[in-house]
Amino acid sequence: MAASTLTEVARLAGVSPATASRVLNGSARKPGKDIADRVRQAADSLGYIPNAQAQGLAKSSSGLIGLIVHDIADPYFAAIARGVQDAAREQRKMVLLATTGGAPAEEKEAVAAFAARRADSIVIAGSRSSRTEDRDDNAELAAELDRYCRNGGRVAVVGHPVVGASALEGYHVIAVPNEELARALATELAAGWNGDFVVIGGPEGLFTSDDRIRGFQEGLAKAGRAPAEILRNSFNRAGGYEAGLTLAARIKGGQADTGEATGPRLCIFAVNDVMAIGAAAALRAEGLRIPRDATIAGFDDIETLRDFRPALSTVRLPLEEIGRLATRATAPGADGGDDHDAGLPQQITGEVTLRRSTEVAA
Amino acid sequence: MAASTLTEVARLAGVSPATASRVLNGSARKPGKDIADRVRQAADSLGYIPNAQAQGLAKSSSGLIGLIVHDIADPYFAAIARGVQDAAREQRKMVLLATTGGAPAEEKEAVAAFAARRADSIVIAGSRSSRTEDRDDNAELAAELDRYCRNGGRVAVVGHPVVGASALEGYHVIAVPNEELARALATELAAGWNGDFVVIGGPEGLFTSDDRIRGFQEGLAKAGRAPAEILRNSFNRAGGYEAGLTLAARIKGGQADTGEATGPRLCIFAVNDVMAIGAAAALRAEGLRIPRDATIAGFDDIETLRDFRPALSTVRLPLEEIGRLATRATAPGADGGDDHDAGLPQQITGEVTLRRSTEVAA
DNA sequence: CTGTTAGCGCCTTCAA
């Protein structure tokens, strides 16, 4: 038993399919009140559900928004996804999800799949990479996006533009001031601590990570401090944990020299909260305490991590809002109206949030 | 400039659309090797991307899996979503996401929307409710699901069956042994603590919450303990926090009587980890310490919360696996093959995991 | 205001 069709509804109501269509959807034309009711009755007596595929085919648009993330279970992306979902609802669209693990090749596949489904717009979250090993894939991704845009698709990228993508119409970038915020974080941290800094970063070439590292170093320099040493690892908890182990060994070595702990030996900046938590877990596992033996700060201000103790110093990013903005940027007519900044990158702001994990006893 | 069509490719390759179709898709028929290459060349010289909507219309199936969750930013659902996404990839399908906040009315809308898009299957996560205020909406949801199944759709529900949905073909339930596991938790907790128990639950009528509460009480009873008092609140961190405040006041009152703390005054069971964390935060905010002043356990073993201190006792649930199983259950031919349990509910297992938050000093 | 006529892009019988 197949789902009933518009034609069946029309027949039951004794009208033409066209009329039925006009009644059941938001057509500009308003059919006669009397006939409209008949159609509506017929429709739900048959349990009629319009075939979105057919509708999409007919008007070549799908009511779909494609969302590309590295990992939907990562709270960073989950938060963004919530925002996207939220904005999608405003636009009465549904969201199609693709997770790529951050690989440009997979992202390209996802874009192609979205294009095949005629998604009205695509939101890409997750750091871009400039690693040489990704060069070709990035180029293909860029080409795929270009084509999608040229065919009328709209895309928004969170953070950096896709490497090599031309600034086509319909291509929006939601800029996140990673560098600037990391600089501000360094400034505040340097004001309260005069020892060494270490950065736990992601793999070289990940823009988000690199920007945050660069900004942090700038802030340090501006405060007259020596640049921080950089430990690179994978951009997740495991990476943070590993780096944490390394640092723990170092800290414990230092303590051995001086006999006993006399306060933090190090201020650690992990380029995202999840890595920071990983690092903190490693330190703890090695018997070190925060902020007593080392202070630590992260980046993102992941909601689920706010109950972590000691409370993690970080930079608050309006993740959900970012998702919303990105999605809205791709809405038809989003850059119309009074907005004179049409086509300019959206600007996001964040906020340095110092908490217990970087408190140095006076 | 619209995307190029199969017809254009065919023309460029000098063949008929039918042939082109056979080449470009996995048709049973094998066209001539030579002609096949011509078509493929034409295709990617034009940057041809098949129109999934048209394909879907023609063969009435869409390669889409609909996923319904309360909130994608909730780590519980995010974890399940990862599993779904994973299994979807195995099936070479994409996932359509709908978030409903848990309202049956919204869930019904989501099912209808998925049906409209001709989703091949639907996975519903998130607790069912039997609250009287939801009765009508639940009925509509059930009706919508029935219709969807009758039209050939496949659905999997995590936890309880949808109230009132008939056990149609294509309707699967992934049963989660909440009651049994909560009972086991109570048993273990009762073995190590001889004081009072309190349960922080969700609103009455939420199956997941009710099952866990019932199981817990059973376990207590079996251990010869008095039933726990039950505090009900919303099924999220805020609800846990509020309950925590109440309990904190009570604990502090008790302490005033005896002069000073002499060990935990209460063992708290929150029906999910997020509520447990909320409650813990409230206790801490009121100056109480865990497990010194009160012990606490949750349920789910949310990954992001594993670094929480003191480590939270909980019941581990294989969330990602649950998502995967649910999705696989809806795969065509999933209940065929050697499996004699076709159509029977899938069974999940969990594991009581006692950690620091319920350690009572000897 | 309603009904009729064409497709949207593809797949799938059929006949050649």
Next chain:
DNA sequence: TTGAAGGCGCTAACAG
């Protein structure tokens, strides 16, 4: 093996 024809369900131009 390949091509021609019809239809999937709906909408958008026309005509009445």
